[in-house]
Amino acid sequence: MDKIIILPVILPLIAGLVFILLRSYIKVQRILSVVTLVAVMITSIFMMVHINQHGILTMQLGNWQAPFGIGIVADMFSTLLVLTTSIVAICCVIFAFKTIEKEREEHYFYALFLFLISGVIGSFLTGDLFNLYVFFEVLLLASYVLVTLGGKKVQLREAMKYVIINILSSILFLVGIAYMYSITGTLSFAHISVRIAEAGQDGFITTVAILFLLVFAVKAGLFLFYWLPGSYSVPPTAVSAVFAALLTKVGIYAIIRMFTLIFYHEPEITHVFIGVLAALTMILGGIGAIGYWEIEKILTYNVVIGTGFILAGLAAFTHNGLLGATYYLIHDMIIKALIFLIGGVIVYLTGTNNLKEMSGLIRTHPYLGWMFFIAALSLIGIPPLSGFIGKVFITRGTFEADLFWLGIIGLLASLLILYSIMKVFMNAFWGETLLSEEEEYGSTKGVMVAISILTFITIALGIGPEFIQPYVDTAVEALMNPQLYIDAVFGGNDIP
Amino acid sequence: MFDTLMILSLTILTVAILLNLFRLVRGPSNADRVQALDAIGINLISGIAIFSVFLHTHAFFELILLIGILSFIGTIAFARFIERGYAIERKR
Amino acid sequence: MSASAEVIAGIFIFVGTIISLISAIGLVRLPDVYTRSHAGSKSSTLGVLSVLVGTLLYFVISEGYFSIRLILGIVFVFLTAPVAAHVICRAAYRSNVPLTETSAEDQLKDYFEQQSKEVNE
Amino acid sequence: MPFQILVNILLAFLWIFFQDNWSFLTFLEGYIIGIFILLFTRRFFKAPFYLLFVYAAFKLVYVFVRELISSAITVIRQVLRPKINITPGIFRIDTDLKGDVEITLLSLLICLTPGSVVMEVTPDDKSLYVHAMDIPDSKNSVLKSQKIFERAIKDVTRKYV
Amino acid sequence: METLVAIVIGILFTIGTYLILSNQMLRIILGLSILSHAVNLMIITMGGLKQGGPPLLAENTTRFTDPVPQALILTAIVINFAVTAFLLVLSYRTYKMHGTDNMDELRGNRHG
Amino acid sequence: MKPNDVILHTVTKLASVIIFAFSIHLFMAGHHQPGGGFIGGLTTTAGIILLFLAFDIETIRKNLPIDYKMLAALGVLISVLTGVGGLVLGEAFLEQMFDYIDVPLFGNVELATAVLFDIGVAFAVIGTSVSIILSISEDDL
Amino acid sequence: MSFLHFIVLMPFLATILIPFLYKKWGHRIHTGWFVVFVPLTIFISLLLYLPEISNGNFIATSMPWIPSLGINLDIYLDGLALMFALIISGIGVLVVIYSIFYMSKEREALHNFYIYLLLFMGAMLGLVISDNVLALYTVWELTSISSFLLIAYWYERKKSRAGALKAMLITVFGGLMMLAGLIMLAMISDTYSIREMIASVNVIQDSYLFIPAMILLLLGAFTKSAQFPFSIWLPDAMEAPTPISAYLHSATMVKAGIYLVARMTPIFGGHSLWFWLVAGIGLLTLLYGSLRAVRQTDLKALLAFSTISQLGLIMSLLGVGSAAYYFSGGEQQELYALALFAALFHLFNHSTFKGALFMVVGIIDLESGTRDIRRLGGLMAIMPVTFTIAVIGSLSMAGLPPFNGFLSKEMFFTGMLQAAEVNMFTLEGFTILFPIIAWVASVFTFIYCFILLFKPFFGSLRLDQLPKKKVREAPLGMLVPPSILAILVVVIFFLPNVLSDSLLKPALLSIGPFTSLNEIPFEITAWHGWNTEIYMTIGVIVVGLLLFFMVKNWNSILRIYPDNLSLNSLYNSGIEKMESSSSSFTNFYMTGSIRHYIMYILIAFVGILATAVISLDSVSFNLNFKANVSIYDVSILAAMVVAAFMTLLTKNRITAIVSLGAVGYLMVMVYVIFRAPDLALTQMVVETATTVLFLLCFYHLPKFGKRIEKLPFKLTNFLVAISVGLTFTVLTLIATNHKLYHSISSYFENAYELAGAKNIVNAILVDFRGFDTMMEIAVLLIAGLGVFTLIKLRSKDGDNNETK
Ligand code: NA
Ligand code: NA
Numbered sequence A: 001m002d003k004i005i006i007l008p009v010i011l012p013l014i015a016g017l018v019f020i021l022l023r024s025y026i027k028v029q030r031i032l033s034v035v036t037l038v039a040v041m042i043t044s045i046f047m048m049v050h051i052n053q054h055g056i057l058t059m060q061l062g063n064w065q066a067p068f069g070i071g072i073v074a075d076m077f078s079t080l081l082v083l084t085t086s087i088v089a090i091c092c093v094i095f096a097f098k099t100i101e102k103e104r105e106e107h108y109f110y111a112l113f114l115f116l117i118s119g120v121i122g123s124f125l126t127g128d129l130f131n132l133y134v135f136f137e138v139l140l141l142a143s144y145v146l147v148t149l150g151g152k153k154v155q156l157r158e159a160m161k162y163v164i165i166n167i168l169s170s171i172l173f174l175v176g177i178a179y180m181y182s183i184t185g186t187l188s189f190a191h192i193s194v195r196i197a198e199a200g201q202d203g204f205i206t207t208v209a210i211l212f213l214l215v216f217a218v219k220a221g222l223f224l225f226y227w228l229p230g231s232y233s234v235p236p237t238a239v240s241a242v243f244a245a246l247l248t249k250v251g252i253y254a255i256i257r258m259f260t261l262i263f264y265h266e267p268e269i270t271h272v273f274i275g276v277l278a279a280l281t282m283i284l285g286g287i288g289a290i291g292y293w294e295i296e297k298i299l300t301y302n303v304v305i306g307t308g309f310i311l312a313g314l315a316a317f318t319h320n321g322l323l324g325a326t327y328y329l330i331h332d333m334i335i336k337a338l339i340f341l342i343g344g345v346i347v348y349l350t351g352t353n354n355l356k357e358m359s360g361l362i363r364t365h366p367y368l369g370w371m372f373f374i375a376a377l378s379l380i381g382i383p384p385l386s387g388f389i390g391k392v393f394i395t396r397g398t399f400e401a402d403l404f405w406l407g408i409i410g411l412l413a414s415l416l417i418l419y420s421i422m423k424v425f426m427n428a429f430w431g432e433t434l435l436s437e438e439e440e441y442g443s444t445k446g447v448m449v450a451i452s453i454l455t456f457i458t459i460a461l462g463i464g465p466e467f468i469q470p471y472v473d474t475a476v477e478a479l480m481n482p483q484l485y486i487d488a489v490f491g492g493n494d495i496p
Numbered sequence B: 001m002f003d004t005l006m007i008l009s010l011t012i013l014t015v016a017i018l019l020n021l022f023r024l025v026r027g028p029s030n031a032d033r034v035q036a037l038d039a040i041g042i043n044l045i046s047g048i049a050i051f052s053v054f055l056h057t058h059a060f061f062e063l064i065l066l067i068g069i070l071s072f073i074g075t076i077a078f079a080r081f082i083e084r085g086y087a088i089e090r091k092r
Numbered sequence C: 001m002s003a004s005a006e007v008i009a010g011i012f013i014f015v016g017t018i019i020s021l022i023s024a025i026g027l028v029r030l031p032d033v034y035t036r037s038h039a040g041s042k043s044s045t046l047g048v049l050s051v052l053v054g055t056l057l058y059f060v061i062s063e064g065y066f067s068i069r070l071i072l073g074i075v076f077v078f079l080t081a082p083v084a085a086h087v088i089c090r091a092a093y094r095s096n097v098p099l100t101e102t103s104a105e106d107q108l109k110d111y112f113e114q115q116s117k118e119v120n121e
Numbered sequence D: 001m002p003f004q005i006l007v008n009i010l011l012a013f014l015w016i017f018f019q020d021n022w023s024f025l026t027f028l029e030g031y032i033i034g035i036f037i038l039l040f041t042r043r044f045f046k047a048p049f050y051l052l053f054v055y056a057a058f059k060l061v062y063v064f065v066r067e068l069i070s071s072a073i074t075v076i077r078q079v080l081r082p083k084i085n086i087t088p089g090i091f092r093i094d095t096d097l098k099g100d101v102e103i104t105l106l107s108l109l110i111c112l113t114p115g116s117v118v119m120e121v122t123p124d125d126k127s128l129y130v131h132a133m134d135i136p137d138s139k140n141s142v143l144k145s146q147k148i149f150e151r152a153i154k155d156v157t158r159k160y161v
Numbered sequence E: 001m002e003t004l005v006a007i008v009i010g011i012l013f014t015i016g017t018y019l020i021l022s023n024q025m026l027r028i029i030l031g032l033s034i035l036s037h038a039v040n041l042m043i044i045t046m047g048g049l050k051q052g053g054p055p056l057l058a059e060n061t062t063r064f065t066d067p068v069p070q071a072l073i074l075t076a077i078v079i080n081f082a083v084t085a086f087l088l089v090l091s092y093r094t095y096k097m098h099g100t101d102n103m104d105e106l107r108g109n110r111h112g
Numbered sequence F: 001m002k003p004n005d006v007i008l009h010t011v012t013k014l015a016s017v018i019i020f021a022f023s024i025h026l027f028m029a030g031h032h033q034p035g036g037g038f039i040g041g042l043t044t045t046a047g048i049i050l051l052f053l054a055f056d057i058e059t060i061r062k063n064l065p066i067d068y069k070m071l072a073a074l075g076v077l078i079s080v081l082t083g084v085g086g087l088v089l090g091e092a093f094l095e096q097m098f099d100y101i102d103v104p105l106f107g108n109v110e111l112a113t114a115v116l117f118d119i120g121v122a123f124a125v126i127g128t129s130v131s132i133i134l135s136i137s138e139d140d141l
Numbered sequence G: 001m002s003f004l005h006f007i008v009l010m011p012f013l014a015t016i017l018i019p020f021l022y023k024k025w026g027h028r029i030h031t032g033w034f035v036v037f038v039p040l041t042i043f044i045s046l047l048l049y050l051p052e053i054s055n056g057n058f059i060a061t062s063m064p065w066i067p068s069l070g071i072n073l074d075i076y077l078d079g080l081a082l083m084f085a086l087i088i089s090g091i092g093v094l095v096v097i098y099s100i101f102y103m104s105k106e107r108e109a110l111h112n113f114y115i116y117l118l119l120f121m122g123a124m125l126g127l128v129i130s131d132n133v134l135a136l137y138t139v140w141e142l143t144s145i146s147s148f149l150l151i152a153y154w155y156e157r158k159k160s161r162a163g164a165l166k167a168m169l170i171t172v173f174g175g176l177m178m179l180a181g182l183i184m185l186a187m188i189s190d191t192y193s194i195r196e197m198i199a200s201v202n203v204i205q206d207s208y209l210f211i212p213a214m215i216l217l218l219l220g221a222f223t224k225s226a227q228f229p230f231s232i233w234l235p236d237a238m239e240a241p242t243p244i245s246a247y248l249h250s251a252t253m254v255k256a257g258i259y260l261v262a263r264m265t266p267i268f269g270g271h272s273l274w275f276w277l278v279a280g281i282g283l284l285t286l287l288y289g290s291l292r293a294v295r296q297t298d299l300k301a302l303l304a305f306s307t308i309s310q311l312g313l314i315m316s317l318l319g320v321g322s323a324a325y326y327f328s329g330g331e332q333q334e335l336y337a338l339a340l341f342a343a344l345f346h347l348f349n350h351s352t353f354k355g356a357l358f359m360v361v362g363i364i365d366l367e368s369g370t371r372d373i374r375r376l377g378g379l380m381a382i383m384p385v386t387f388t389i390a391v392i393g394s395l396s397m398a399g400l401p402p403f404n405g406f407l408s409k410e411m412f413f414t415g416m417l418q419a420a421e422v423n424m425f426t427l428e429g430f431t432i433l434f435p436i437i438a439w440v441a442s443v444f445t446f447i448y449c450f451i452l453l454f455k456p457f458f459g460s461l462r463l464d465q466l467p468k469k470k471v472r473e474a475p476l477g478m479l480v481p482p483s484i485l486a487i488l489v490v491v492i493f494f495l496p497n498v499l500s501d502s503l504l505k506p507a508l509l510s511i512g513p514f515t516s517l518n519e520i521p522f523e524i525t526a527w528h529g530w531n532t533e534i535y536m537t538i539g540v541i542v543v544g545l546l547l548f549f550m551v552k553n554w555n556s557i558l559r560i561y562p563d564n565l566s567l568n569s570l571y572n573s574g575i576e577k578m579e580s581s582s583s584s585f586t587n588f589y590m591t592g593s594i595r596h597y598i599m600y601i602l603i604a605f606v607g608i609l610a611t612a613v614i615s616l617d618s619v620s621f622n623l624n625f626k627a628n629v630s631i632y633d634v635s636i637l638a639a640m641v642v643a644a645f646m647t648l649l650t651k652n653r654i655t656a657i658v659s660l661g662a663v664g665y666l667m668v669m670v671y672v673i674f675r676a677p678d679l680a681l682t683q684m685v686v687e688t689a690t691t692v693l694f695l696l697c698f699y700h701l702p703k704f705g706k707r708i709e710k711l712p713f714k715l716t717n718f719l720v721a722i723s724v725g726l727t728f729t730v731l732t733l734i735a736t737n738h739k740l741y742h743s744i745s746s747y748f749e750n751a752y753e754l755a756g757a758k759n760i761v762n763a764i765l766v767d768f769r770g771f772d773t774m775m776e777i778a779v780l781l782i783a784g785l786g787v788f789t790l791i792k793l794r795s796k797d798g799d800n801n802e803t804k
Helices: A002-021 A026-052 A077-101 A102-106 A107-127 A129-148 A153-184 A189-199 A203-220 A228-232 A237-263 A270-292 A295-316 A318-349 A365-382 A387-400 A404-428 A449-462 A464-481 A482-490 B002-026 B030-055 B061-084 C002-029 C035-065 C068-094 C107-120 D003-018 D026-042 D050-080 D099-112 D137-160 E002-022 E025-046 E067-098 F006-029 F037-054 F055-064 F068-088 F114-137 G002-023 G037-054 G079-102 G108-130 G132-149 G160-187 G194-199 G202-207 G210-224 G230-239 G242-251 G255-268 G272-294 G299-326 G330-370 G382-399 G404-420 G426-455 G477-492 G497-513 G532-548 G549-559 G567-589 G594-614 G629-650 G653-673 G677-698 G711-736 G744-755 G760-768 G770-792 G795-801
Strands: A059-060 A071-074 D089-094 D116-119 D125-134 F098-103 F107-112 G059-066 G071-077
Touching: A002 A026, A002 A059, A002 A071, A002 G770, A026 A059, A026 A077, A026 A102, A026 A107, A026 A365, A026 A464, A059 A482, A071 A077, A071 A107, A071 A189, A071 A482, A071 G108, A077 A107, A077 A237, A077 A318, A077 A464, A102 A107, A107 A129, A107 A387, A107 C035, A107 D026, A107 G497, A107 G770, A129 A153, A129 A237, A129 A449, A129 E067, A129 G770, A153 A189, A153 A203, A153 A228, A153 E067, A153 G594, A189 A237, A189 A482, A203 A237, A203 A270, A203 G711, A228 A237, A228 A295, A237 A270, A237 A295, A237 A318, A237 A464, A237 A482, A270 A295, A270 A404, A270 G567, A295 A318, A295 A387, A295 A404, A318 A365, A318 A387, A318 A404, A318 A449, A318 A464, A318 G194, A365 A404, A365 A449, A365 G744, A387 A449, A449 A464, A464 A482, A464 G059, A482 G002, B002 B030, B002 C002, B030 B061, B030 C002, B030 C035, B030 G132, B030 G653, B061 C068, B061 F006, B061 F037, B061 G653, B061 G677, C002 C035, C002 D050, C002 G202, C035 C068, C035 D050, C035 D116, C035 G059, C068 F006, C107 D116, C107 D125, D003 D026, D003 D050, D003 F037, D003 G532, D026 D050, D026 G210, D050 D099, D050 G037, D089 D137, D099 D116, D099 D125, D099 D137, D099 F006, D125 D137, D125 G255, D125 G477, E002 E025, E002 G037, E002 G330, E002 G629, E025 E067, E025 G255, E025 G653, E025 G711, E025 G744, E067 G677, E067 G760, E067 G770, F006 F037, F006 F114, F006 G059, F006 G202, F037 F055, F037 F114, F037 G677, F055 F114, F055 G760, F068 F114, F068 G532, F068 G770, F107 F114, F114 G677, F114 G760, F114 G770, G002 G037, G002 G059, G002 G071, G002 G108, G037 G059, G037 G079, G037 G108, G037 G497, G071 G079, G071 G108, G071 G132, G079 G108, G079 G242, G079 G330, G079 G477, G108 G132, G108 G242, G108 G255, G132 G160, G132 G194, G132 G242, G160 G194, G160 G202, G160 G210, G160 G230, G160 G255, G194 G202, G194 G255, G194 G299, G194 G330, G202 G210, G202 G255, G210 G255, G210 G272, G230 G242, G230 G299, G230 G567, G242 G299, G242 G330, G255 G299, G255 G330, G255 G497, G272 G299, G272 G426, G299 G330, G299 G404, G299 G426, G330 G382, G330 G404, G330 G477, G330 G497, G382 G404, G382 G426, G382 G477, G404 G426, G404 G477, G404 G532, G426 G532, G477 G497, G532 G549, G567 G711, G594 G711, G594 G760, G629 G653, G653 G677, G677 G760, G760 G770
Parallel strands: none
Antiparallel strands: A059 A071, D089 D125, D116 D125, F098 F107, G059 G071
């Protein structure tokens, strides 16, 4: 059973490789990509069930005992993210069938897409600091190519910035790894954790912790998000939806992983600092979101707000805070994909990105409109949709940690989300209908499946969190108790 | 004694590389730079050979040939580039 | 055994580096790219060959280790250095890098002019 | 000639089997013994004894090295002068060598002659344009050694093949 | 040794940073490359410098330098090469499409 | 006037043979000496590029008809599949196996799946680097 | 799931059916006829619980939602809940009937209308019977959303959309604050159940979160109930169809805030801040609403402000009544509890007369085509029934007998007079203002009630002023619902204690300091003798009538207050300013300039790291320059630094590239001196390849330095660069001196036994950490694909810019 935990990483990878060999067989690629992702989804469900019964799943690659080899560690938190990733990926790839031009498909779109997913999942599952860097690079490279795929002027321009910033942050990531290696002489998360716990998290280690925080902050769009709005708005919808849903989450995941497993000894410094950054992120993101009239910008700044909100849960560093963060993380992946997909369809239908130039779509596209509305409510955290539980428990967590300002800012941020997202709804869907269906620049044919699935999920997650609650609880329990992770990695072996 | 000689040799070589660097920087033509680069490559080979003796290791013998190869390829590439404006020809 | 290795290798290596230094000086001092190519290609080639031979002998004598890799390296440098010089000079000439003012004659220029005349006709 | 080399190598391996000692030195022993065997049996082969070719090749290499050293010394002398006093220039030499290998070898050798670099080969492979570092000095020595080179090359490429 | 290298790393960081704050594409990329070198230098420094022979068991030595940083740098070098190759071609294409290599002219209509 | 590349071509033929031999050496030696799949692959690439430089793309393509992107993908695939091999045999992913067997003529020879893995690496490196160079060259750079 | 759950869920379930019904029969039978059964059933079912509740009992039942988190659909039906539930469902029935005649089945998308309405109804029912605060919050927000949808029912109209958004923003804001407050309460009391919270009221009152939770909850209540200054959304909400205004914005939704305050009174009552906030804001709202109402020319707007005012009245009573909790028993407690009782009574009354009045206005609007009182007049003759209802409604609102408004108004005065006696809280002198404000507000209430009654119905009918040429009495169906309410208004006046015993007292039991019904002493009587209250009422009538007839003479005084300073225009300009300033703020730092972004990131890194390392007192290292260093080390490193500087200083692209190459090749040497053969090999090849790529990509670009960089530009760059360099030097120095453990690498020295390899680095790469390598070549492959696609897949949008 342990063996299957590598599948979510390598299945998409293998599929992508096969796609390169099958370059001209687009139909086969389409089918295979869905099949692969469904397989990943099923695997992760199996993993979840298994973890809940038997504890954290690990696999030491090459059978080299920890900490010498690279370990793949699937705790519940990771696995939940893997599952969500696979679902989001399935929806986005289905969406891509109808919306990605043939040219892009022939230029390895599906391969790149699956490489991206493989990188994301790998980042969630790896138990090794340097391997995390490698997976970051996998997903980043794939994202670079996906951003530029198509070669439009604006794509190239924004890709330049995106790539440069990410290279810079990868360099700083390596700096962190170097320091970490100097201090602890090891790379496995679990082993680092053990060694730091043993030696005590002194001032310099805390400094290095903050270095890692800042590195991941760039990736997550936590406070250092400046690169994000531009690059998320240029690729095709299916891609920007995946970006919005997954890429920042990897950074968030890394922050949560490091600050629950390794740097958990000085929360008054590190976690409060995370809280400050989270608050600033929500404020800046919120201000950004309400100021604009372009759909893509509004949605992108919402990604930023989401990041801040999730990390507010980590800043709290209580059981409830992390519970909320986990729920909200899952929710945010789903909902960002959904809202970006719908946003893309709106732009596609109206031929414009500017809200002032569109109106009254609800008459011609009622389902789209109501799904947008539901998505919007979910984004705001209105119950009983998926954002609610996360919102409540993150807020409760911050209160428990006496970070009232953070909790209140989080709630006020959802007001800004409300304003920005309702602006989209009211301008795009309400008002006089400008275009008849024949005059529209595109149609919703074939794209509603993905959107409907995601809408269904956001509703289902909101109404039925009880079904995943045991899993989320297991996840949070492990996050709050690093020893579980460490024991799973080292098994019964001695820790050098 | 021998070690001192090796260090002396290395120092001389370093001076040589610095002089080549001067030419590399100074130009004035790109051909000059390629020339300097080629010479640096050659000097690097010497340097690594000396290090191998000095450190008493075979570990860097591969590097010697490799530098030779790359230096050659690099020189050819740059020279072609200077000559034609492109390095690799599509079709004759 | 080791002492003789050190003596022989030391001589070869030291001479080699001196030659390299001189060729580097040449590279700095000589007036144009063509004259510099003489220093660059030949002197430094000799220098590196001397060092490599010294190294080879050092390991042969001290350890009985006869390195094919080093031999191959020597051969390769020997083979390619003149080509490099040739290609660089040709490129320089074809990209119109002028000869130094003290140059006496330039038959190639005449040849090129004649060739382009033929093409034009 | 290739056939002879092959036989020689086979003999070397045979020697290793006899000695039951897998090492480079044993191989070398076997190879040298093989040379002698081939020398004795050379009349059975139609081609001239291949070591003659090897000899010619070595001679060529010797010429190479000699030229290299002398050319280097010439250059070094110039470089180390307090004031460099040279009159460089480009001149043409014609050759009767044929084929890529011969032309190449000649060019390489010329490149290694004191103070001269081949700049161009005419498309008909008949003439080489050579840059000399110091025309009065180099031009004559190039023209002189051209003949030696051409013979040495022909020895390798034509005589013993 | 470590002190010296640390200072060199600092200098490389300074130069690299100065370069990436430039407006020209090329200088930015050059800066990133210098930063990468600095980081690789940093990683190898963290394993301890010159504390044994090359990590080859065939060599006659009992102490080896730390092989792990070397392996890490190898991976990092390759990845960095991949990224740089992509970035270079990207910048070339960007230059071609936009007709400028000045990043200041590539701001776009604000960040959209 | 088109230059006469006779010198270059002749030396290139010889040099590239040396380079290819060397790259195979680097690859094979990698397990015990400096080298390995990556560096071996890159050296092979160097050889191929030398050919491209001295000759031209079409000529080399005719003589070495390889789709380098596919080669790269195949390489990665081989590496992944050696990993999967361990998995299929009930071991961990990427479990490498090695053994020493006696082969007549070659004596005691080490067989390691790591070599297979490394072949994948080499293919990937060759495929990628050559296809990068080719892509760029086929543009009007 | 209990029957009560079913009742609450019924409206939601019905929403699923509506589209089908509408599609199937919508064009023949008005959809409202199906819908009306929902509130009717609910109303009747609830009535079944009345006897039980009237006896002072309650019904609690639960249905799991997220039981493992303690979040369930707990229902708690007590007096307060039942009273609200009956109002909601009862008026719901009337409104639906009314809407059947108001909303045209030909022109309107009725399925949407009724879905929203049912959603709202369900939410509202859920709100009042929910015991779980998170479930309460759920439906609380749902009321905001359904209200949003209803206000914007005519979404083509700009005003509808703006009104809807405003209402949603304000009420959701309040909801969020309320959520924060509820979470605090839940945290303190460790339960999500309101009942359990009330049970552990001592713990809550001792908590330092008591005051924050109170304020947050009040924010929720005040926004929802349109208390000053959050009242601005309510007038704009009048864009909704009139049945909706009648239902949501008079009888139900706005009372959610009242409900919350009432519900929370057992927790917060007795605290001075609660008293001052609730009563004070309530009075302020009362005054503000009545003053603003007088000025309105739109009938619905007038009603809106009157609603604000009346809600303020109820709120102030709840505030004063909360003082009852200050006492433990006794006459004082009783007197204050009377205010609570009055609040509940007036709340009920208000639902009746205000509902009726809205329907009246709807009739006027529909039949005459306008709601503008400057154009209306003389409708009394044409619309006798409507007029009668209007008389009953407005006089009740004005507080005149024989209508229920009179009774509760009298009790209101009693309460306020009682408040003036308050001496247990600080600032006692101010309480004297309570009755004064109450009286002044009542005067204005009287005036606007008369305006409402006189302007449309008296005077002369000027048909030319009206959009509709033919003005008629409304159809019977439209008259029945308001008539029922009007009858109630009268009936309650005469039989107040029926209502009191069956509903008000059980409700008071829920919120007041009583443990059983028997303890509640209040009897409602129309006549108390000549007490202060009756003099106040007479004063109201006299002064009110005077002012009403002289309205032209003083009305302009109210207009002195400039419109653009009003809360509403503050909101409007605030929203605009917020948008423009936030976009200009964001544009200020989101410049699109990569240099700026890098600058932010680096400054953040350096600033934060430097602060961290200094403030955490961890700068410690020993500078040992000499150990282990030889001359060639220094030369190589120096050469590298020089080459790097060359890269920086040169103006020539090629020189820069080549200098970078030199740095790379010197790295090869560095790897050699640091005993890293594999690295040296790899670096060698990679550096060459990189340099070649650099040259290929940048050879044709023009020379550097066309644009001269200004000094400030250079200086900033220099400063940032220096600080980055310095920071990482120091950090690296610390790191090298901060090795706490031996590296794991000694394990790998057994590579030959473990992995059969003598090259340890290679063993790590292909075996120990083979996974890294596997993904690394994947990275390489992706980069290769990227280069390929960049060159091969081109967009046409840049053709004109392709520069050769
Ligand atoms: Na619009
Ligand atoms: Na010569």
